[in-house]
Amino acid sequence: MMMTADGHHLPGILRLNPGIRHRIYLDVGLGQTPCHEWTYPEVYELGGPLISDVVEPRTEHEPGPAAFHGLLLSCRTIYLEASALLYSENWFIIRYQPLRTLSSLRALSPHALASLTNLKIVLNQSSCHAPKPVEWGLGACCGRVWVSDSEQCKSNEAGPKLFHDCFPNGAYGHDASLVGSSPLTEEVLAEWQTTASYLSPHIIPGKLELSLVCDVRHGEVEIGRRVLDGLHMLPRLKDCHIRLCETRDTQLQHITQGAVSRARGIISSEPPTSPGSPEPSNPHSLLHLPPEVRLRILEYTDLVTPSKEVMWHRNVPGSGYYADRAPCYDADRPGFCLPECGGACQFSQCWQTPWPQPSIGCFCRSVHSAFSSRCNCWAPPTPLFLVCRTVYTEAELVFYSQNRFIVVDSPSRHPWERWAPGDYPFESFAATQFLRHVIPQHCLGYLRFLELTFSQFTYPARPRDEHPALRYWDETVEWLKDKLNLPVLTLRLIVVGNRDPDRGPRSTYEMTREQGKEVLATYNRILRPLQLLGTAPGGGLAAFYAVLPWPLKWSRWARVTAGEERLSEWLDSKDEEIKRRAEKFVLGDRYESVSLSAVEPEMSVWSWGQLSY
Template sequence: MEELSPLLRLTPLVRRRIYCFVGVASWDPLAPHKFDLHGRDTGVTEQPKASTFHGLLLSCRVIYTEAAALLYSANRFVLHYAHAHAHVAGPGLSEPPEPLAPLFALTAASLASLTSLTIVLNQASCHHHFGFAGYYSSCCLDRNDTGPGLVASWLCERHHAGAHRLPLLAPPSPVEPKGDGDDTDTDTNSDNDAQYAAAQLLLAVWHSAAARLSHITSGRLDLGLVCDIDPQHERALEVARSVITPLTLIPRLRDLYIRLCKTIDPRLQRVAQDAVSQVLRIPAAPYSRPPTRTTLTSLPRELRLRILEYTDLITPSREVTWSRQDRGYVIFYRDSEQSAPDRKYRQQFSPCLSSQLARTFIGCFCRRRHTAFSRTCTCWAPPGPALFLVCRSLCQDAQLTFFSGNHFIIHDYKADPSWEVPFLGRWETDHQGPAPRYDYPSERFAASQFLREVIPRHCLAYLHFLELVFPPYLPHSWPRAGQPAMQDWLATVDWLQDKINAPGLTIRLVGADVSCFSPDVYKTTITIADAEAITRSYEELWGSLKPLADNGLARFYAHFPCPWQFFGTSRNYLKRWKWLKAQRQVLKERAERLVMGDRYEELYANGREEPHESFWTWTHYAQA
């Protein structure tokens, strides 16, 4: 009779501790390990490699059965379709028979033990399962007017090399112009057919993989599915439906996350949302016929507007931020100063990134950033087109509610990471000596772009509160008189005169201060001339709003850092805190008196106080 292995003579609790010690599972059940089923390095330096316990799994069948059950139940796994073709080809080496072969290699018992699996059929942006780069919730290769974020680009190059692909159905390269006599339509149709054929091949592989997942335990697996599709392709909707069809072959899931496009597309978003509801068997809200023919549009307008205030048109914080780098609306959160009931309400809309990090981030399935849907994403997203397309009167009511019921903060920062300032030129992290001299990096202000291109012209009169934020710039990078950006802004102010409701509008102009996350080049010692140059730029910005105040602007506030804070000995900011705080107040009063003139005293008359600082300010550490 074969003698029992010494390891198997130990108690199950001791054996589990040994398995955790060699890396089969994490010591912390709330922070499981992440493994790539193709064996690629996930870049998570704090977890052991699979090679450290591979020998243990091969020691004997009984130990394998026990350890494998723990391995697949206690960890998260990801499987990339593209990784099957990422190995080095050579003599005697052939492509694996199946791009998702690792899934077919798992035994039925291992499949039954799985609790978390993400299948990435195609990703056009970072999916964030590599190391701490998962901290970023937007694709690190996104481009903007001022260039890519330096930190994010470095992380992408280091952790995501080879992970990016073109969207499914996307053309392989931009279509070049054809000469006379070329049959452009024929070539385009041929390209579309080739892209569709490639998509069908991928879908066939995915269908086989979904059939293999029939061995999972019902109600146990969290499944993520990523297949970024080109929404511009004429067959995008057809392919999206084909992607989610195999999910019907899988037993009931514990949770499901679907992403169908890197960017937001309403048609594909509906496909993803319906798929999650169908697979998870989420019952639809019961429909009951109203007792009368009364509809929302038949109600008095005052009542309609009141009802619309309880929709997504009004954000939890009543603040909406528009970022030029992200080209979209976002909201920020701060709960520390909220009452308990209000905090509970606001937490319903906490960023899904924060909630998922708390339970180990599995990838970005955020509906605000992608065409994706999951039950864990509670991010606020701008209201979709459905509400605005019902009828003209309801569209106007919705626009009035959205633009009048929220404060709008306009800036150049990225939404995530929230401290990343616009790119002002190439600098080294260990920069020494005087700060480089860069001009203002754009020919337009973010505020000018927002007011002229983002808001419908007739909605400008609905605005009640507008906060215009300038990130920290190097001394000569602040916009100055005569520069294109300042000239464009002056023209925008003149253009706004008869389009806004000045007596009902409050404007706050903010010069964001540096923070502990700002690059060191923004904190270098400046000269007296530098400080004076910054002050003159401040005055140009303040003075530009004087015509609006002359036209009856309700209120104006200003917050700008003292330009003298980095004059003289560097990093003596804290030592001069009281003096700098007083100087900031002097600048504030100077700016508000310059703009409001004789009406300055009315700002704080009868106990009036300035509206509280925005949640964006708190989030970005923008004010000292």
């Protein structure tokens, strides 16, 4: 038996060479877990409420720490080797709640902290942050829905309000957002400062990827700054992901992005130049480039969405702008990109990762006040409009000319949702509000494609004759005709309706021919003022397209009249007839020449019926 210099016998495992010992450590689960030709890190929870050991396994089906806990206690040499593998190959999470402490993180030895490569600290979460890490690649937050208060929407400072929780009765028990002058806030910040101070001397610069979740209330910028102060104690991080508020807040977003850049060493951690100090001259400034070059550069920013489509809905908090995405992730094959998405998946749902890799969770800047190198998701490019007057003017040109704009008029931001029975519920159409009060008047001439999308009208749910929205619509089109650049503008009018005759609104099944004519009259009433744009002197619209479902296509009368054998073909012909009549009405004598010289653009991304970015 091998002996040491002082005569003591070495344990059997230490008589093996380091390579064999490493294989043993892997076999007991200290390293990453093999899966076919891949490996993935385990995700361990530090100091959970029901945990007797130091860490909790990511899945209850694996032995986890029970398989190697004794090995870590055997001797110093084995501990140093085994713990270095455990903490460098796997991911670790610690949550301040419900024990209201981060002491389990501070209980790790300096050697373990020096080995750490991936750590998530959840100080405060007002929505569940990646509540189920066992699901490979699926790291979305829980399903809480926020809306703007209707009375505050007129103000740019309107804060979002919680519409519903991920569970109707709030049973999950989300944390309250941190606010100033709160004992809980002070407790959380003190615990975080103490922990950051403990971590600082032991973390190796450039090795640790840190995720930090601490939701403060919308607008609580000072509390956000105090949360980020803890990062200043830490050495340079390999990567950093921060969520500072469950909802988007421009100021919180700005300080979060700056904190991440400083933590990674991308920008200096020195304090910014005082306001009275002269700015250093930069000969390579964007403003020194020719205007045509600047415009080309701006086309590669978030001013142009991945699908080159921007949607607008009056009930979306903030600016009202958002973007839809084509289907990509298949539920049966998570992590694999489908051809239909056209590569746009890289600009959406950044929390998803290819199987079998776990997700760090959602640090998406389009949803939260957050910043992460993993997030390339599209968000309204507000910062580009705040640089200077020159960039602001050029950003407007790129934004409104390079995207297709879809104005959604529906109960929610998804056009497929149907109107409740009754008269049209708003004083004006969404198109009226967007064109007169949202888009700057001098930018109307930049538009190249405008789509007006209405949720389905039925006999019980439609704007009645002389509804104020119809009168305002007439006035709006009259006001618009001299402000749009009609010869380069394509306009499309859509009323949503399911193509399947078996999947119409329940109220349409018993619809009579007379009631169907009333719905057609609604179509005609919306179309009527558009004739001013299609036949304007000196050249009207570049193109006009209509997608208007025949109101009776889901009715029993249509089935009886056409018969089941020719129903589908007959219904398609009815839709086509309405489409042709509408386009000819708007374009007048130009209909034939326009329809022959242009190819109708593909339907917009929302027609996939998918969720938004």
